[in-house]
Amino acid sequence: MSAPRRGIARLVDSALAGHAAIGLIAGALMYVIALSGTLAVVFEHWQRWEQPLVAETPAISPQAVQHTVESALAADAGKPASEHLFVHLPTDDLPRTVVTTDHGAHYVDAAGNIVAPEAHGWTEFLLALHINLNLPITIGILIVGALGSMLAALAITGVIAHPRIFRDAFRMRVRGGRQLAQADWHNRLGVWTLPFTLTIAITGAAIGLSSIGATMIAKAYHGGDLIETYGAIFGGEPEADPTPAPVANVAAALEAMQARFPDVRPTYVTIEEPGTAGQRVLVLADHARRLIYGETYRFDAAGHYLDKVGLSDGPLGRQAAASTYKLHFGNFGGIPVELAYVLFGLAMCVVSATGMSLWLQKRARRGLPSPRLEGFWKAVVWGAPILIVVACWMRFAIGPKAPFAALFWIGLAVAIVGCMVRPEALSPVTLRRALGAMIGATAIVHLLSALTAPLALIAIDVVLLAVAAVLIGVDRVTGRASTG
Amino acid sequence: MIEIALPGIGAVLGVAALRRGWGGPRPWIVAGWTLIALALVILTATAGAWGLAVGASAAMAAAMLVLARAGIAEPGRETRSPRAMPTVTPPRWRWRGLARRIAVFLLIVPVGLVASAILAFGCDAIARRAGWVEADSLALALFVQPVVWAILATVQSMKEGPVRMISPALICAAIGLLLWWPL
Numbered sequence: 001m002s003a004p005r006r007g008i009a010r011l012v013d014s015a016l017a018g019h020a021a022i023g024l025i026a027g028a029l030m031y032v033i034a035l036s037g038t039l040a041v042v043f044e045h046w047q048r049w050e051q052p053l054v055a056e057t058p059a060i061s062p063q064a065v066q067h068t069v070e071s072a073l074a075a076d077a078g079k080p081a082s083e084h085l086f087v088h089l090p091t092d093d094l095p096r097t098v099v100t101t102d103h104g105a106h107y108v109d110a111a112g113n114i115v116a117p118e119a120h121g122w123t124e125f126l127l128a129l130h131i132n133l134n135l136p137i138t139i140g141i142l143i144v145g146a147l148g149s150m151l152a153a154l155a156i157t158g159v160i161a162h163p164r165i166f167r168d169a170f171r172m173r174v175r176g177g178r179q180l181a182q183a184d185w186h187n188r189l190g191v192w193t194l195p196f197t198l199t200i201a202i203t204g205a206a207i208g209l210s211s212i213g214a215t216m217i218a219k220a221y222h223g224g225d226l227i228e229t230y231g232a233i234f235g236g237e238p239e240a241d242p243t244p245a246p247v248a249n250v251a252a253a254l255e256a257m258q259a260r261f262p263d264v265r266p267t268y269v270t271i272e273e274p275g276t277a278g279q280r281v282l283v284l285a286d287h288a289r290r291l292i293y294g295e296t297y298r299f300d301a302a303g304h305y306l307d308k309v310g311l312s313d314g315p316l317g318r319q320a321a322a323s324t325y326k327l328h329f330g331n332f333g334g335i336p337v338e339l340a341y342v343l344f345g346l347a348m349c350v351v352s353a354t355g356m357s358l359w360l361q362k363r364a365r366r367g368l369p370s371p372r373l374e375g376f377w378k379a380v381v382w383g384a385p386i387l388i389v390v391a392c393w394m395r396f397a398i399g400p401k402a403p404f405a406a407l408f409w410i411g412l413a414v415a416i417v418g419c420m421v422r423p424e425a426l427s428p429v430t431l432r433r434a435l436g437a438m439i440g441a442t443a444i445v446h447l448l449s450a451l452t453a454p455l456a457l458i459a460i461d462v463v464l465l466a467v468a469a470v471l472i473g474v475d476r477v478t479g480r481a482s483t484g
Numbered sequence: 485m486i487e488i489a490l491p492g493i494g495a496v497l498g499v500a501a502l503r504r505g506w507g508g509p510r511p512w513i514v515a516g517w518t519l520i521a522l523a524l525v526i527l528t529a530t531a532g533a534w535g536l537a538v539g540a541s542a543a544m545a546a547a548m549l550v551l552a553r554a555g556i557a558e559p560g561r562e563t564r565s566p567r568a569m570p571t572v573t574p575p576r577w578r579w580r581g582l583a584r585r586i587a588v589f590l591l592i593v594p595v596g597l598v599a600s601a602i603l604a605f606g607c608d609a610i611a612r613r614a615g616w617v618e619a620d621s622l623a624l625a626l627f628v629q630p631v632v633w634a635i636l637a638t639v640q641s642m643k644e645g646p647v648r649m650i651s652p653a654l655i656c657a658a659i660g661l662l663l664w665w666p667l
Contacts, residue, residue, distance in 0.1 A: 170551065202630050210626045332537060
């Protein structure tokens with residue numbers, strides 16, 4: 001072997017060792033985040049699906065929004081004053097109007113009347129699982145952010161460890177040996193989703209770790225004031241003046257938006273310090289063909305336009321920071337991009353699952369079989385999605401306040417212990433088919449209980465049935481019972 | 485709409501051309517990459533970062549479908565890899581091995597985090613001194629930290645043994661301090 005070839009071989013071995021080391025550090029949690037993230041891409045669709053019979057409001061007038069605001073504040077009479085009031089305006093993904101105060105969130109009808117409480121506890125559990133692993137947000141989002149950086153490192157070491165990246169671009173030997181098949185799935189999916197992986201890893205890490213950098217900068221330049229620090233990007237808070245005042249004229253603000261900015265679509269209204277002399281109205285508006293989550297237009301209490309934050313046309317850093325969210329969650333191109341992100345997310349789950357599985361198989365091949373570790377990994381890979389479905393059943397059996405996070409994590413711990421004590425008890429094939437049957441049963445029951453739901457929600461049940469069919473019958477297509 | 489759809493289709497066709505040329509005529513490979521690059525350039529010129537993101541998503545989705553088809557259509561026969569697959573040599577279980585793993589974890593995760601945070605802080609400081617507005621310097625720091633940490637973890641994890649993992653972290657932190665230090 002020539003010297004350059006030896007050098008490359010050494011580099012590949014080092015990268016592979018590094019890839020394995022980082023994978024072992026982050027593997028299980030990264031899989032849970034990939035799985036919940038795949039589902040979170042369409043979280044607004046889950047929110048609708050979870051409460052399928054709530055009235056939808058594809059459009060709402062400025063006057064109705066004003067009525068919504070007044071109704072919500074009146075409903076909170078006697079409670080401590082809310083610091084913020086939010087109105088989610090109908091969007092393509094969530095064609096419902098939701099008003100949120102510090103005391104709760106409610107759906108409203110097209111006239112602005114409160115009609116039902118927002119009760120999507122399962123969807124919120126899914127989101128929290130992805131964003132902060134159901135831990136307290138401060139620490140949870142840091143851990144998830146750290147895993148984002150580790151994911152990027154995994155992608156880089158994976159590429160370095162793959163010298164035949166172009167020659168193997170489409171090589172798929174899924175009917176070869178188990179290890180060969182899994183290696184091909186792992187490598188091919190990993191390579192072709194590389195831009196996606198790096199994008200969501202870095203944006204996720206930037207979101208998750210931002211509190212560290214911002215805290216350091218706040219302490220150095222803003223006397224520790226985090227709100228002032230973040231204000232450089234997202235806009236600051238108004239000076240508080242608690243003197244009671246009539247509620248802000250949101251209708252005027254929305255009408256001014258239509259008149260001054262007809263090309264943008266308002267998606268969110270926020271009243272800061274509602275019902276006080278210091279209140280201010282913020283209208284977040286979606287800009288077509290932009291990655292920014294929106295532009296914030298500011299109005300005074302009378303609904304007169306003041307200015308905008310500059311997320312759409314301000315300094316480049318502000319635009320870049322505002323672009324991380326849509327890029328991360330895949331909601332920048334409607335249903336097609338969302339479906340593509342779900343596909344890429346599933347690919348990441350496969351890459352993650354097969355990665356650890358390959359490592360275990362290589363250990364076994366070297367004479368170090370680890371049945372308990374294999375049991376652990378089987379419990380994580382199949383236990384996590386099964387428990388998410390069980391949590392969904394709890395939502396419909398007990399209600400939106402069910403202890404989803406406790407069920408998931410305690411259930412996963414029990415599954416892990418069980419599979420480590422008796423690794424041979426349940427095969428991955430059995431677990432996969434069980435998951436398919438559970439998803440299929442969920443879809444059928446949901447479909448039958450919400451026959452009058454909008455077509456888009458019935459389509460979700462149909463997709464779930466298709467997923468169930470694939471999970472149960474994939475062996476017929478590939479011609480072998482995958483044991484991964 | 486057409487100005488997005490056409491290059492989007494071009495990116496998808498580029499992936500199809502790559503598949504056509506894989507293991508076959510080289511011109512298809514050249515055409516495939518050219519088509520993808522051209523499509524992404526046009527989309528970026530037309531619709532900025534949004535266009536680039538849409539085009540990349542379309543190309544990746546097309547590749548997923550090609551791989552799925554390859555997985556389904558592959559002939560049902562047992563095949564073996566024609567080459568020895570690179571493997572990791574797992575160490576035998578020893579207490580020393582556990583200590584080593586803990587050291588690796590500590591060096592890559594908490595130490596790497598601190599080192600990358602210091603470098604990000606240094607980048608923010610030097611950007612401020614260069615006259616950047618705060619939105620830019622802050623955003624720079626927020627993006628630098630995860631990127632640097634990922635690169636640092638890559639470098640560290642490719643080193644043999646925990647001792648050699650220390651110097652990359654130290655260098656990273658030292659650069660951050662030098663950038664921050666008001667010399």
